[in-house]
Amino acid sequence: MADYPKNVIQVPTYNLFREQDAGKLPVLDVRNLGIDFGGLTAVDSFNITIGPTEIAGLIGPNGAGKTTIFNLLTGVYQPTRGSVLVNGIDIKGMPVHKVNKLGIARTFQNIRLFSEMTALDNVKVGMHNEIKCSFIASLLRLPSYYRAEAAANMKAMELLDFMGLGDVADKKAGSLPYGVQRRLEIVRALATNPSIILLDEPAAGMNPSETAELMHQIRRIRDTFHIAIFLIEHDMNLVMNVCETIAVVNYGKIICKGTPEQVRQNPAVIEAYLGKEDND
Amino acid sequence: MSFLQYLINGISIGAVYAIIALGYTMVYGIAKMLNFAHGDVIMVGAYASYCVTSYLGLPAIVSILVAVAVCTLLGIVIEGLAYKPLRGTPSLAVLITAIGVSYFLQNAAQLIFGSAPKNFKSIVSMKALTLFGGGLTITGEVLVTIVVCVAIMVGLTLFTSRTRMGKAMRAVSEDRAAAQLMGINVNQTISVTFAIGSALAAVAGVLLCSTVPTLMPTTGAMPGIRAFTAAVFGGIGSIPGAMLGGILLGIIETFSKAYISTQFSDAIVFSVLIIILLVKPAGLLGKQIQEKV
Numbered sequence: 170m171a172d173y174p175k176n177v178i179q180v181p182t183y184n185l186f187r188e189q190d191a192g193k194l195p196v197l198d199v200r201n202l203g204i205d206f207g208g209l210t211a212v213d214s215f216n217i218t219i220g221p222t223e224i225a226g227l228i229g230p231n232g233a234g235k236t237t238i239f240n241l242l243t244g245v246y247q248p249t250r251g252s253v254l255v256n257g258i259d260i261k262g263m264p265v266h267k268v269n270k271l272g273i274a275r276t277f278q279n280i281r282l283f284s285e286m287t288a289l290d291n292v293k294v295g296m297h298n299e300i301k302c303s304f305i306a307s308l309l310r311l312p313s314y315y316r317a318e319a320a321a322n323m324k325a326m327e328l329l330d331f332m333g334l335g336d337v338a339d340k341k342a343g344s345l346p347y348g349v350q351r352r353l354e355i356v357r358a359l360a361t362n363p364s365i366i367l368l369d370e371p372a373a374g375m376n377p378s379e380t381a382e383l384m385h386q387i388r389r390i391r392d393t394f395h396i397a398i399f400l401i402e403h404d405m406n407l408v409m410n411v412c413e414t415i416a417v418v419n420y421g422k423i424i425c426k427g428t429p430e431q432v433r434q435n436p437a438v439i440e441a442y443l444g445k446e447d448n449d
Numbered sequence: 450m451s452f453l454q455y456l457i458n459g460i461s462i463g464a465v466y467a468i469i470a471l472g473y474t475m476v477y478g479i480a481k482m483l484n485f486a487h488g489d490v491i492m493v494g495a496y497a498s499y500c501v502t503s504y505l506g507l508p509a510i511v512s513i514l515v516a517v518a519v520c521t522l523l524g525i526v527i528e529g530l531a532y533k534p535l536r537g538t539p540s541l542a543v544l545i546t547a548i549g550v551s552y553f554l555q556n557a558a559q560l561i562f563g564s565a566p567k568n569f570k571s572i573v574s575m576k577a578l579t580l581f582g583g584g585l586t587i588t589g590e591v592l593v594t595i596v597v598c599v600a601i602m603v604g605l606t607l608f609t610s611r612t613r614m615g616k617a618m619r620a621v622s623e624d625r626a627a628a629q630l631m632g633i634n635v636n637q638t639i640s641v642t643f644a645i646g647s648a649l650a651a652v653a654g655v656l657l658c659s660t661v662p663t664l665m666p667t668t669g670a671m672p673g674i675r676a677f678t679a680a681v682f683g684g685i686g687s688i689p690g691a692m693l694g695g696i697l698l699g700i701i702e703t704f705s706k707a708y709i710s711t712q713f714s715d716a717i718v719f720s721v722l723i724i725i726l727l728v729k730p731a732g733l734l735g736k737q738i739q740e741k742v
Contacts, residue, residue, distance in 0.1 A: 264636075265626075266631075266633055274631070275630055284623065290619075293616060294617065294620040294631055294633070297631060358631075360631075361632050
């Protein structure tokens, strides 16, 4: 605790909703979230509200607790303090798959596709809770199986096409190039019908042209599916261009929250990234 | 001609191992644990079938259905009571629990049925096929075992590749955490896996005791260990691997009994296993996982 920077500038947690989201229930409402691992406070007093069609960013130096926050938001970790509300419902104590059903999906910093399955099957695993076809009908290949399967395939293909992955639908996920795997993870997350998706470093390992394409796709996801996006990213160009609001964390605490413009000029952020100027 | 005879008998006993091995391999693939009580579920299945035919006098087919139902339920109960509370603990804890469950089942059977062997009446009433003027005899049991084994293999392959639950199982076996975050109920998936594995164990128990008609509380132990070996041999976690491993193990066992020594057959089988694992540590069809440095 003693190691926190002393002169942290507290930015009021005013609502940063886009105009179109004003007055609507936030998809994600995080209040005073905190988690301790043994004696170490990894995240503390984390507050954020994300509107139904907001693109928000989470940045901070390495080890600041960003991925830990994502794990708290998806129910992988149980918080020590505070609460997470997804579409107004507290996720406290819920098993991870139920939290997903509330409308929160994610991708991973280190890609975690089902690499032995085809790209199409990966997407269909994401649609697990949507495909309704009885066990017997699937085994005996009754007409209802073909109907459900055809509908599922169609939706999965549409999603793949949306991200430009239609051509690789039948390829094993593990055999795809890195950038394609990153995009496939986003498709798989979209397949769970989320109202918000969390992207953990979606541009990691991408070249500049792939990153530019990704920026375009992130906006297109929001505009097409009308969902919120919350992303962790180290690529400042992407964050500043895509995100409408940005939260900056350091040592597990929010040190600044605001529009890209506000964040860029915030002295606490500059200090967190570049260190403090020595005036003595 | 005797070679062919041994081969067919070997495939038949191997098919039983394969069915048991499927239970080991599926549970390992999905729950990442070795269920050493699996062999004893076979024994329970055989006793269930025995009770239905001998005490109630019902037809064989009913006894199989009862055995399957009993074992399916048993599998779900064992998983729910003994293994589920240990999820997330070191795998050693689960392994020891599994050994405990194994002893529990054996001793429970001993309490209920006594340790004297029961004479299991074969569920197959088909007459043996005699070919080549008596040179080759294929018993009804052998034929039924092989047919059932093939049917199970086809059914399981279709199940894992076509059904929603099958896909969920593959997803859980590849990456449990990611599957959970995609909305898959991992606990339910593991329960279903145990249910299927135990149902297969029931079938294996009935088939095993139809071929070797002595039934006692330790009946499942040795075939269980051989089948586990078969699963490792074929590549644990792989369904076709369990099938291949089981059948190969059966053939090797029968041949070594026929041509080398009856007493040393187990030693020979396990030596072959050791040699294969030295050459292919992941088993015949297992995937070699490259450790990242």
